[in-house]
Amino acid sequence: MKSPVRWPAPETPAPDLVIERFAPEQTYKTKVYVALKQAIANMDIYSSPEPKWIDERQLSERLGVSRTPVREAVAMLEQEGFVKSLPRRGIMVLRKTQREVVEMIQAWAALESMAARLAVVNATDDELKGLRKLFEGFDDSHKPSEHLGDYSSANIVFHQTIIRISGSKLLGEMTDNLLLHVRGIRQLTIGRDDRIGRSMQDHLGIIEALEKRDPDLAERLSREHTLGLAAYVAAHGQEIFD
Structure with missing residues (x-):
């Protein structure tokens, strides 16, 4: 009588069965x-x-x-x-301290500048056109300085959109909590010391770099733009936080 065939044990265990759970309804x-x-x-x-x-x-x-x-x-x-x-x-x-806000803006600058670099590769032409459309309504008859609320809203959407069109879900998650504080400071400072004029020029420069599909320029301009806010908060913190 022949002995039963004994198959050699596998050298590595079979991979676990991967099954994604159904997304539950929000509690x-x-x-x-x-x-x-x-x-x-x-x-x-x-x-x-x-x-x-x-x-x-x-x-x-x-x-x-x-x-x-x-x-x-x-x-x-x-x-x-x-x-x-x-x-x-x-x-x-809770409000953050001046030092904490400066550090948050610096972190945002690092993350958003990378998002701008990724957007050069991942964003569609239509998405980039959408960025430019945010500011098309501002001209001599509808000056940003005379419509601070409208411009401030467009400003926030601009920065949110840069993150979104990067195509990186992780960058979106990492900037979510930062934005709550950074947007408040942006809204508060945008009308001071002609920052609104420089803001518009910066935005259009970033958009042009994205449209040219120039990752180095888009990254640099985005970073410098946001670091400008950090420097302003560091220099004028007493006016904002006292």
């Missing part, structure tokens, strides 16, 4: 977190030295949810350094 906690974070972004927390407060009960009523998901969302935002719960006082929205 109330996540929905409240997203809504509250957006609300904080719109609060313009650097326009006044007075602290901004969030009322848990009012938030619960406005969102139509119980206080539990509100508290869970607040806890998430507290871990990220956006708010602080103070017993018997409420939830305070």
Whole structure:
């Protein structure tokens, strides 16, 4: 009688079966977190030295949810350094110090300049045309200096778009929290010392470099533009943070 055939054991184990899980529906906690974070972004927390407060009960009523998901969302935002719960006082929205804001802007400059470099390769012609269209409405009859709100909004969208058209999801995730503070400072400083005129020139220069598909120039101009904001905040911090 022949002995049964014994096959040699594999030298390496078979790879695990990779199956992606179905994306679950957003929980109330996540929905409240997203809504509250957006609300904080719109609060313009650097326009006044007075602290901004969030009322848990009012938030619960406005969102139509119980206080539990509100508290869970607040806890998430507290871990990220956006708010602080103070017993018997409420939830305070936290402002960064001058030094912290300068460092955040410097980090943004590094990330966005890389995004500009990637956008040279990854962005479509239509996406680049979209950048130019953001500023087409500004001319002698609709001067940016006379329409600060409109220009400030276009300015923020411009920087968000550079990140998006880079094609890097990770850059988007890394800049998400930075933008909440950087956008507030941009909005606050854009109308000072003719920064708005230089801002428009910088933006058009970056767009032209992208359209020429020049990665070195796009990266450099983007970095220098944002570092200019960091230098301004470093030099004029007392006016902004006091």
